[in-house]
Amino acid sequence: MYRPSKAKSFTRQYGDVPRSSLDRDDVPASPTSSDSSIDEEEVNRRARPYWPKYRSILKSRGFRLDTVRDVKLLYGSIGRTSSTGAYVDGNEDLQDENALCPDAGLPDNLFRGTRISDSKRVVFKAVHAGSREFSIIRTLSQPPMVYDQMNHTIPVVDLFEIPKDDIAFIVMEEWSSNLVASSGAPCCITCFLSALRQMIEHIAFLHMHRIAHLDISLMNLLTDYNGRYAYIDYENSRNFRGVSNPLVYNYRGTELPPESEKNIGIDPFKVDVWALGVLILRACKSKGYFVPDLMYVVNPMLEDDPARRPTAFGALQMYDKITGYRLEQGCKKSHI
Incomplete structure (x- = not known):
């Protein structure tokens, strides 16, 4: 039994924007010199939890998974939804208002809910306890990195492990993947440029700490509709601290740089720079801005040639030089 999907439908009509691998399966990059001898594929595979099993544990930490009652309050009466097929008339599960109600638009390892103390909307993500993603998110969401103004990771309100099940949970603020609010009201160019700067700045921040995101795209960018933007989805990400010349093989992220077609190891940081450039073009195209x-x-x-691409920090410096003082006051308006 499912709830209506809130997921954004993603158009693939990009015109002349560089190609992507949206039609390919989500396959992480293969092992690099930074990886340990553990079974990488096993420990980093997508978790598929049985959510009712963890309901009481999450409640003990102050969170509630969404139930049928919650979704009714959010969406009104429940019946057949022709656009999503999310609900089917006569589904007996819908009669139990205390039953958990997954979002049909989310993968099995994500679930929506609330923080009990203040009804704040959150999203739970289940990952394997030993996964790269959990390690990286834990690093980015704890001191000192969490206080760095260059860090634009989705705010994490809790994260914890259940060792006996080899599973961990990341509890994040619920932001929107629809970068344009439902009103569709246009924003000013300053807001738009501020949003782009946050996108670039975060990748420069990651690279400063030897972390490559490796799946930069508009699909992995969220907004709080209050001038803030954040990256999500670190499933493909890798921490290369201590690795002098990191390489990834068989790269299959969303945006594919030219060197990914060669059967050679490629620079993960230059992969990110390429994808970030594509992201900027897509953002401009989606909002109709031509700067x-x-x-x-x-x-x-x-x-x-990846060797000719700037570093992410170099791109940020050039961006600041080009935009000048237009961003000095920032922008509090919502959405790009």
Whole structure:
């Protein structure tokens, strides 16, 4: 039994924007010199928890998984939904208002809910306790990194492990994947440029700490509709601290740089720079903004030769030089 999907439908009509691998299966990059001898595929595979089993544990930590009653309050009466097929008339499970109600638009390892103390909306993500994602999120969401203003990771309100089940939970604030509010009201160019800067700044921050995201795309960017943007989905991400010349093989993220077609190890940080350049173009296209000067930033990021691409921090410096003082006051308006 499912609830209506809130997931954003993602168009693939990108015109002349560089190609992606949206039609391919989500396959993480293969092991690199930074990986240990453990079974990487096993420990980093997507978790598929039986959510009712963890309901009481989450409640003891101050959280509630969404029930049928909660979803009725959110969406009104429940019946057949032709657009999503989420509900089917006569489904007996819908009669039990205390039954858990997954979101049909989310994968099995995600579940929506609330924090009991203040009814704050949250999203739970189940991962394997020894996974790269859990390790990286834990690093990014704890001191000192959590206080760094360059860190634009989705705010994490709790994370914990259940060792006996080899599972861990990341509890995140519920932000929106719809970067344009339902009103569709346009925003000013300053808001738009501020949003782009946050996108670039976070990747520069990750790279400063030797972390490669490896799946940068608009699908993995959320907003709180209050001028803040954040990255999610670190399933493919890797921490290369202590690795002098990191390489990834058989890379299959969302945005594929030219070098990914070669059967060689490729620089993960230059992969991120390429994907970030594509993200900027897609953001401009989706909002209908054409800022010619931004091409001085984007074009070098999309060089076929990864050695000719700037670092993420270099791209950020160029971006600040191009935009000048237009961002000095920031922007509190919602959405790009």
